[in-house]
Amino acid sequence: MTLSLEEKRNLLEGMLMIRRFDERAATLVDEGEVTGEVHQYIGQEAVAVGISSVIRKDDAITSNHRGHGHVLAKGGDVNLMMAELGGRTTGYCKGKGGSMHITSLDLGIYGTNGMVGQGVPIALGAAFANNFKGNDNVTITYFGEGASNEGAVHESMNMAAIWKLPLIFVCENNQYAVSFNAKDSTSVENIAERGKGYGIPSIVVDGMDVFAVREAAKEAVQRARNGEGPTLIECKTYRYFGHFAGEPHVLKKPYRTDEEIESHRQNDPIERLKRHLVEEGVDEVEFAEMEAKVHEIIEDGVVFMKESPRPTLEAALEDAYAVEHKTMPVKGWA
Amino acid sequence: MAKIRYIQAVEAAMREEMDRDPNVFVMGLDVEAGMSGTTVGMVKDYGKKRVIDTPLSELGYTGLGVGAAMAGLRPIIENDINSLQYLTMEQLVNQAGKLRYMTGGQVNIPLTVRIVASGGGGGMAAQHSDSTYAQLIHMGMKVVVPATPYDAKGLIKQAIREDDPVVIYEPGACYGVRGEVPDEEYTIPLGEADIKHEGTDVTVVAVGHLVNEAVKVAKNLEKEGISVEVVDPRTLFPLDTDTILKSVEKTGHLVVVDDGYRFCSFASEVAAIVADEAFESLKAPIKRVTRPQVPVPYSKVIEMSVLPGKDQIQSTILSLIKQKQNG
Numbered sequence: 226m227t228l229s230l231e232e233k234r235n236l237l238e239g240m241l242m243i244r245r246f247d248e249r250a251a252t253l254v255d256e257g258e259v260t261g262e263v264h265q266y267i268g269q270e271a272v273a274v275g276i277s278s279v280i281r282k283d284d285a286i287t288s289n290h291r292g293h294g295h296v297l298a299k300g301g302d303v304n305l306m307m308a309e310l311g312g313r314t315t316g317y318c319k320g321k322g323g324s325m326h327i328t329s330l331d332l333g334i335y336g337t338n339g340m341v342g343q344g345v346p347i348a349l350g351a352a353f354a355n356n357f358k359g360n361d362n363v364t365i366t367y368f369g370e371g372a373s374n375e376g377a378v379h380e381s382m383n384m385a386a387i388w389k390l391p392l393i394f395v396c397e398n399n400q401y402a403v404s405f406n407a408k409d410s411t412s413v414e415n416i417a418e419r420g421k422g423y424g425i426p427s428i429v430v431d432g433m434d435v436f437a438v439r440e441a442a443k444e445a446v447q448r449a450r451n452g453e454g455p456t457l458i459e460c461k462t463y464r465y466f467g468h469f470a471g472e473p474h475v476l477k478k479p480y481r482t483d484e485e486i487e488s489h490r491q492n493d494p495i496e497r498l499k500r501h502l503v504e505e506g507v508d509e510v511e512f513a514e515m516e517a518k519v520h521e522i523i524e525d526g527v528v529f530m531k532e533s534p535r536p537t538l539e540a541a542l543e544d545a546y547a548v549e550h551k552t553m554p555v556k557g558w559a
Numbered sequence: 560m561a562k563i564r565y566i567q568a569v570e571a572a573m574r575e576e577m578d579r580d581p582n583v584f585v586m587g588l589d590v591e592a593g594m595s596g597t598t599v600g601m602v603k604d605y606g607k608k609r610v611i612d613t614p615l616s617e618l619g620y621t622g623l624g625v626g627a628a629m630a631g632l633r634p635i636i637e638n639d640i641n642s643l644q645y646l647t648m649e650q651l652v653n654q655a656g657k658l659r660y661m662t663g664g665q666v667n668i669p670l671t672v673r674i675v676a677s678g679g680g681g682g683m684a685a686q687h688s689d690s691t692y693a694q695l696i697h698m699g700m701k702v703v704v705p706a707t708p709y710d711a712k713g714l715i716k717q718a719i720r721e722d723d724p725v726v727i728y729e730p731g732a733c734y735g736v737r738g739e740v741p742d743e744e745y746t747i748p749l750g751e752a753d754i755k756h757e758g759t760d761v762t763v764v765a766v767g768h769l770v771n772e773a774v775k776v777a778k779n780l781e782k783e784g785i786s787v788e789v790v791d792p793r794t795l796f797p798l799d800t801d802t803i804l805k806s807v808e809k810t811g812h813l814v815v816v817d818d819g820y821r822f823c824s825f826a827s828e829v830a831a832i833v834a835d836e837a838f839e840s841l842k843a844p845i846k847r848v849t850r851p852q853v854p855v856p857y858s859k860v861i862e863m864s865v866l867p868g869k870d871q872i873q874s875t876i877l878s879l880i881k882q883k884q885n886g
């Protein structure tokens with residue numbers, strides 16, 4: 226693997242952007258600017274950044290409730306994301322989707338998705354369409370280890386395998402589905418075993434190591450582009466904060482210890498890459514400049530959101546149908 | 560004009576759209592073999608690329624349809640048992656039905672789902688005998704239930720072209736029905752009802768195969784001097800309320816006939832709309848002919864007793880006419 230220093234810097238910046246974005250998103254919940262739940266991606270940044278570093282803009286992804294990282298890594302615009310979180314008309318979905326449903330077909334983002342495991346068959350469909358059209362695009366579907374217990378995920382693995390579709394299953398095993406530990410919810414230690422059960426080449430990688438994720442993804446993408454079918458990449462990772470940002474307010478009794486969390490933080494993907502870059506001669510001044518740049522982009526995004534209009538009441542009745550009919554008084558039904 | 564069977568009209572609609580648009584494909588259980596009778600020989604003509612057998616993964620292949628539709632294809636998903644719908648509900652109503660709205664109008668989902676042989680009467684017992692459309696219209700999904708070969712062909716072609724998800728129910732009791740279909744190409748817009756039999760005393764709004772039963776009843780009662788108007792909405796949502804209201808304004812009497820279970824049925828919705836918007840025209844209470852709130856039993860005598868049919872339609876009409884005569 227020969228990555229230039231510039232490319233490594235980009236990986237670091239990509240991870241920092243996600244971390245700072247999700248830190249800020251949580252404070253916006255506390256400030257009441259963002260309603261509903263925000264599921265922070267913090268701790269898992271190496272996965273989305275590593276994967277996205279080897280795919281193209283015209284490749285597709287589907288994502289889940291913990292999707293800000295996937296979207297940012299795929300080229301998501303901070304302003305439009307912040308505006309969506311803030312329920313503004315300038316957001317990716319005009320404020321109708323919110324944090325869990327950011328979609329941008331232009332960027333190949335076939336949707337983050339609020340229903341666990343349900344983005345996976347949609348990705349299967351995108352991969353099917355690419356195969357049908359005969360192009361060499363690949364599709365990435367991100368899902369958690371919890372989602373790997375959903376029937377839709379299993380059905381999709383089987384279909385991707387029998388039809389050799391250009392689909393890459395990226396399972397982010399952060400060891401918990403809300404409070405439920407994977408050891409107690411899952412019949413095998415590695416979700417990769419499940420891929421093998423469907424005849425899909427499946428590997429386990431250190432999801433806190435952006436280089437490892439990138440290497441695995443590179444191979445999988447190549448296989449998919451060559452028409453050799455799907456791959457499952459299980460990324461062992463960890464989320465540092467609650468299932469959603471407000472978790473401490475509703476869950477008084479923790480389901481994991483501070484020591485456990487701390488032990489994973491020792492493995493932090495951002496710090497690891499920084500140490501690597503220091504060995505390559507990058508100094509603290511550069512890191513500080515990068516932080517400042519990321520900070521500015523995010524704060525600009527917050528300003529953009531706050532200055533953007535909220536939807537008009539009429540908008541609530543728009544966009545459900547591509548074709549409205551004279552006999553369908555969608556507007557005006559109360 | 561050729562006289563063809565309903566099942567042939569369904570197949571012809573799909574073939575014409577597949578000829579017209581290379582992005583149309585059909586997918587489902589046993590479609591290559593043509594088990595439903597509507598895709599026979601298609602694989603020979605269109606290849607395995609466009610006529611695709613799926614594993615038994617109803618939720619998964621429906622989701623595949625959603626993703627493929629988002630990516631610009633026009634999938635026709637065939638569910639060869641009515642109740643397979645229950646396994647697909649998440650992808651159907653929560654994804655296909657909502658994603659356009661949730662993405663602020665960014666994505667169109669031109670997905671067509673066909674429910675083969677909906678309804679009961681085939682001795683298949685409760686788990687294979689439902690007419691599941693009320694669940695989808697409740698969610699604002701576009702739903703079509705053609706009663707005749709002409710309507711089936713025109714509406715299925717339009718459904719495939721529609722840029723929204725459309726679910727088509729093909730009642731099993733319609734598959735053998737024969738009818739005229741023009742040689743020229745045509746489509747029927749969604750949301751347009753058709754008056755299948757004109758009359759002045761009672762309006763009957765019926766769905767699917769029960770339209771044909773209602774027409775038989777209307778012809779029967781004509782001999783007794785009772786004039787029944789049979790309105791076939793054809794599309795349950797969007798619903799052509801104008802045609803229904805106009806008919807009720809003329810007759811003052813309404814019977815709604817629906818193969819669903821009674822509570823929250825299509826019949827209930829039509830009754831509510833008419834009560835809201837044409838109350839002054841009504842000369843008697845609205846009557847619904849539906850299934851009772853029990854599953855469909857197996858044994859033939861009791862199976863038919865819970866399914867709405869000709870006798871019930873006729874006796875319900877007569878009860879209204881009697882009220883009219885007494886009053």
Ligand SMILES: Cc1ncc(C[n+]2csc(CCOP(=O)(O)OP(=O)(O)O)c2C)c(N)n1
Pocket residue numbers: 290291339340341342368369370371372373399401402403468
């Ligand atoms: C089908 C479905 N079931 C339950 C939920 C509630 N829920 C949201 S996220 C989640 C846990 C998902 O765990 P995992 O897939 O491991 O993802 P993670 O949150 O760890 O990133 C649950 C139970 C849901 N949104 N959808």
Ligand SMILES: [Mg+2]
Pocket residue numbers: 369370371397398399400401402403
């Ligand atoms: Mg998890």
